[in-house]
Amino acid sequence: MRFQHAPAAPFLKTALPGPNAAAAIARDERLMSPSYTRSYPLVAERGEGCVIEDVDGNRFLDFTAGIAVCSTGHCHPRIVAAIEEQSRKLLHMSGTDFYYRPQSDLAEHLARLAPAESGTQSDKRVFFTNSGAEAVEAAFKLARYHTKRSQMIAFFGGFHGRTMGALSLTGSKVVQRRGFAPLVPLVSHIDYPNPYRSDAASLEECGARSLEQLHKLFQRTVPPSEVAGIFVEPLQGEGGYIVPPPNFLRELQAIAQQHGILLIADEVQSGMGRTGRMFASEHFGLVPDIICVAKGIASGLPLGAIIARAEIMNWPPGSHASTFGGNPVACVAAIETIKLLEEGLITHAAEVGDYLQQKLREVAARQPLIGDVRGLGLMVGVELVRNRVTKEAASSERDAVVQACFERGLLMLGCGANTLRFCPPLVVTKEEVDVGVKIVEEAIAEVSAK
Ligand code: PLP
Numbered sequence: 001m002r003f004q005h006a007p008a009a010p011f012l013k014t015a016l017p018g019p020n021a022a023a024a025i026a027r028d029e030r031l032m033s034p035s036y037t038r039s040y041p042l043v044a045e046r047g048e049g050c051v052i053e054d055v056d057g058n059r060f061l062d063f064t065a066g067i068a069v070c071s072t073g074h075c076h077p078r079i080v081a082a083i084e085e086q087s088r089k090l091l092h093m094s095g096t097d098f099y100y101r102p103q104s105d106l107a108e109h110l111a112r113l114a115p116a117e118s119g120t121q122s123d124k125r126v127f128f129t130n131s132g133a134e135a136v137e138a139a140f141k142l143a144r145y146h147t148k149r150s151q152m153i154a155f156f157g158g159f160h161g162r163t164m165g166a167l168s169l170t171g172s173k174v175v176q177r178r179g180f181a182p183l184v185p186l187v188s189h190i191d192y193p194n195p196y197r198s199d200a201a202s203l204e205e206c207g208a209r210s211l212e213q214l215h216k217l218f219q220r221t222v223p224p225s226e227v228a229g230i231f232v233e234p235l236q237g238e239g240g241y242i243v244p245p246p247n248f249l250r251e252l253q254a255i256a257q258q259h260g261i262l263l264i265a266d267e268v269q270s271g272m273g274r275t276g277r278m279f280a281s282e283h284f285g286l287v288p289d290i291i292c293v294a295k296g297i298a299s300g301l302p303l304g305a306i307i308a309r310a311e312i313m314n315w316p317p318g319s320h321a322s323t324f325g326g327n328p329v330a331c332v333a334a335i336e337t338i339k340l341l342e343e344g345l346i347t348h349a350a351e352v353g354d355y356l357q358q359k360l361r362e363v364a365a366r367q368p369l370i371g372d373v374r375g376l377g378l379m380v381g382v383e384l385v386r387n388r389v390t391k392e393a394a395s396s397e398r399d400a401v402v403q404a405c406f407e408r409g410l411l412m413l414g415c416g417a418n419t420l421r422f423c424p425p426l427v428v429t430k431e432e433v434d435v436g437v438k439i440v441e442e443a444i445a446e447v448s449a450k
Contacts, residue, residue, distance in 0.1 A: 010409020047074025128326025133161025240416025241381025
């Protein structure tokens with residue numbers, strides 16, 4: 001399948017940053033919160049497909065999609081047209097207090113698409129938010145409300161957002177929590193099974209060890225009858241793009257069900273086609289009780305949602321709402337996004353994602369800095385190590401590779417302590433993958449030579 005967008009060979013007109021970018025950054029630094037973490041001086045001006053042009057006319061191949069958001073490619077003409085048309089009709093009316101059709105149109109799609117036990121699809125309900133953290137926050141509140149229980153379980157390495165509830169579930173980096181205590185109490189964390197880092201003899205044992213930690217919690221500190229929900233990323237994102245063992249999520253859910261605990265899948269990053277299925281849960285046969293989505297749902301407009309069975313979403317009028325959540329313009333962008341995903345982008349993501357991993361494995365055979373290549377669809381991680389036997393994390397090398405890619409015109413991000421994250425727009429072509437992987441290999445070779 002071929003998607004129409006600008007050819008994506010990087011083209012650098014100036015040294016980086018160029019003069020306009022340098023001026024914009026100086027201004028930004030005077031004005032903006034210092035809490036952001038920009039790794040390199042990209043000042044984006046416009047985007048098309050997998051290309052970002054900066055304020056000096058330099059063109060970059062984008063393997064970040066604005067942190068796994070612009071799945072249909074930057075400014076896909078059909079998304080732009082849908083936004084234009086809706087913005088001439090109605091920009092806002094607040095779904096909290098009024099009805100408008102784009103919200104229920106989108107809810108119908110999400111209810112149809114969310115994994116379900118056969119025969120229960122029509123029983124789904126949707127709540128809209130503006131972001132991933134808000135979706136997680138809504139799921140947190142709904143799980144408490146529905147179960148009338150207070151405790152939560154989440155995973156080390158998990159990232160669920162920055163608001164107080166979501167941050168309490170987040171177990172990713174200490175800098176995200178330092179100085180913000182007290183967080184929401186009664187959240188406990190266990191290890192996410194990490195097949196590459198585990199010394200377990202098999203994938204089954206790797207998963208079983210995490211579940212053993214859950215059993216220990218239940219025996220020692222956390223009465224399972226008091227646990228409302230378990231939050232899990234079906235493919236851990238921020239923590240390092242870690243694919244869990246095949247049976248892990250279903251086994252986790254079996255334990256949850258045994259104790260009347262809700263299984264909440266945070267698909268904010270892994271959902272909406274990124275992994276080659278609409279939801280990553282589908283790869284594992286998982287039917288979550290609540291699903292959180294955001295990021296890729298509306299191709300760049302701020303929108304999030306939770307989807308749950310109607311019997312779970314039993315909170316009464318007034319119990320939870322948001323002025324902007326489910327904005328009509330964001331909803332039509334999401335509906336058009338879903339159409340594009342179903343018309344071929346999901347299968348394309350699966351196919352090009354496999355190709356990307358295959359190419360990266362070829363690079364790994366030549367570059368000993370690469371310890372592991374893993375992922376699903378176009379959510380692919382490359383973990384860098386100083387030594388393949390000891391698996392010592394190559395964190396500063398990872399940062400240097402991201403820099404070296406930027407200097408060659410490829411936009412990359414890291415995740416975890418030492419992993420390169422590949423989350424390009426889902427429209428990325430095999431030719432663009434070839435261009436990007438070649439740059440990554442050059443960057444790795446340069447960093448390794450130092
Ligand atoms: N959940 C996951 C899995 C995420 O990856 C993120 C963001 O990276 C969030 C939640 C938070 O989303 P947002 O930044 O839109 O609040």
